[in-house]
Amino acid sequence: MIELRNPLLGPRLAPTDGPFDPARAAREIERCLERDDCRRLETWLAEALAADVAEALSHLDATLAARALPLLAPAGRAEVFGYLPLDMQSALVAVLPRAPLTELLEHMSADERADLFNALPPALREQVLPALAQAEREDIRRLSAYGRDTAGAIMTSDYAALAPGLTAREALDELRRVAPDAETIYTAYVIDAGRRLIGVTSLRSLITATPDTRVSELMERNPIVARVGDDQEVVAERIRRYDFIALPILDDEGRLVGIVTADDAMDVAQAEATEDALLAGGTAGRLAGTVRGASIRQLYRLRVFWLVLLVFGNIFSGAGIAHFEDTIASHLALLFFLPLLIASAGNAGSQSATLMVRALATGDVRAQDWSRMLGREILVAGLLGTTMAVAISAIGVWRGGPDIAVVVAITMLVVVLIGSLIGMSLPFALSKFRLDPATASGPLVTSIADVAGVLVYFGIASVVLGP
Incomplete structure (x- = not known):
């Protein structure tokens, strides 16, 4: 009960x-x-x-x-x-x-x-x-x-509209009339006879104004708007940036056709964050509904593409190992450090990619900032790689001697640097080709860094230790 x-x-x-x-x-x-x-x-x-x-x-x-x-x-x-x-x-x-x-x-x-x-x-x-x-x-x-992911697809036509010639008293009467059906009455949109948006006014302005004041005197002209074809992320970001309750949506002829409210913008932000998280984890496409309610077929379809693709990508790692079989056979101690080194490259790449994907998503970083970010990433990755190389060199001396320690230390510095640069650059490259930068995170960066790590490691080993 x-x-x-x-x-x-x-x-x-x-x-x-x-x-x-x-x-x-x-x-x-x-x-x-x-x-x-x-x-x-x-x-x-x-x-x-x-x-x-x-x-x-x-x-x-x-x-x-x-x-x-x-x-x-x-x-x-x-x-x-x-x-x-x-x-x-x-x-x-x-x-x-x-x-x-x-x-x-x-x-x-x-x-x-x-x-x-x-x-x-x-x-x-x-x-x-x-x-x-x-x-x-x-x-x-x-x-x-309206197209999926556009402002038109998430807007509502339940908005409060006022004529510019109304007095504050008449405007409040009109808001009382439409309030039961309107999504919000805290912001009212002032339109002309052709439904073109000419301004916005707030309920606060109408209440505090003298009853005979015209709406045209209270409204703010040239309001911030969006078009029906604008991406819904742009709309959500505009609402967040300006702390709007709602954003007016215009058609191609400048007529008011709807509004997107703050709660819908929050839903968009959550959906986009979920999509980015799924892409970062190596899934393909969107999950319709919730994970709890998803079918086995849905979950399989989301995950299988990248997993199969990256299996074939990792063949290059195997090919690299096969190419250096003689070096490996002569210095078996190298195998002890292989998982550690390629994991470090992938981890550094994933960290860098996550930072750049989030920065691009929030607008903190733009495509034209790549060259400036590159210099900073080289410096940061160099410091990280040096720190990790010093930390691992002592184990290298203990496990394989000074020569092995030198190989491991140099490799650590290089793979962390390479992984970080791959992780930082891929989101920019995908963004330039109008693809979602989140695709660069997780398994994709890790797999590329793994291949690079194997080739670099055994390449350095063959030069320092000989075949």
């Missing part, structure tokens, strides 16, 4: 009451549904935060979650639904009866409805469209027509 004062399941309480546990909440919801104890469940669903409810429901099977959702009021149901991962939303659309589904879609915001529509398979799309009013169908088709 759900106890409303239980810090696990109740509304968000003070931090001393303990953190919310969605997995345990999900189990309690399941028990209530099994016992048909809807009264307590309805009470908790009404009082808990929508994000907490959504996280708990995401731990349930779609059929169980579909039984719990209708216990919420229509507006609360849409809010909770919006917090669910898209794969869970799609699963719920497939099992919800037509009447609750229609009511749910009517209360969803325009951008969330469009995102859901894009995530549905064709058969479910045909099931969803008849459940919507004509205006909502047209809105979905329009928002769904």
Whole structure:
């Protein structure tokens, strides 16, 4: 039974009451549904935060979650639904009866409805469209027509617009009228008869102005905007940089067609960070939905490409070892240091690549900064390599004598330098070819550094020690 004062399941309480546990909440919801104890469940669903409810429901099977959702009021149901991962939303659309589904879609915001529509398979799309009013169908088709990862794909058409000739009193009346449907009313957009954006004003400005002041006198002209075709990362960065609540989106003719809100920008930033992390780990493509909900086929497809490709890339390491078989046979102590040296090259390369990928992603470093960063990286890598060479030389003397120690020390310096330069330069090169710099991290840099490390190590050994 759900106890409303239980810090696990109740509304968000003070931090001393303990953190919310969605997995345990999900189990309690399941028990209530099994016992048909809807009264307590309805009470908790009404009082808990929508994000907490959504996280708990995401731990349930779609059929169980579909039984719990209708216990919420229509507006609360849409809010909770919006917090669910898209794969869970799609699963719920497939099992919800037509009447609750229609009511749910009517209360969803325009951008969330469009995102859901894009995530549905064709058969479910045909099931969803008849459940919507004509205006909502047209809105979905329009928002769904924009390219993936563009501003148009993440914007909403639920914004507050004002005419420049309105007084502050009339403008506030207009905001009261549109508030139930608008994504935000804290920023209002001033448009002319052709829906071209001519300025923005804030709710604060309207409230503090004298009632007869015209909106045209209160608005800020030449606002910062984005175009429907702009990359969503650009939009998110603009919202972050200027601390906007929302950013207006214009079409090619300068007409206001939507806004991107700060919460959507945060979702974009999280999605991009997740994608970069996956690329850095050596995956190909995007993960639709969550890792927990991903199928075996999805996970296999994401990971197999780079692993197979890098297997063939590492053949060069084997070829390098085979080329220096005579040197290795004469000085078997060299093999003791091989894993250590190539690992050091890969680690140095991964560190450098991670720093550059993040710097490029945040705009801290740009493509034209490569030459300046190169000089700094050579100096830093040289210092790192020298430190590591000194640290390993004593083990070299102990394990193989002074000659081996010299080979290992020189190799350590060179491979750390090479690995660092590879790790630093690859993100710049990929960025120049309009590829995601995150691809340069992890397995790719490590594999290249491994091959270079083997060739350098045994090349130096053959020169110093002889064949």
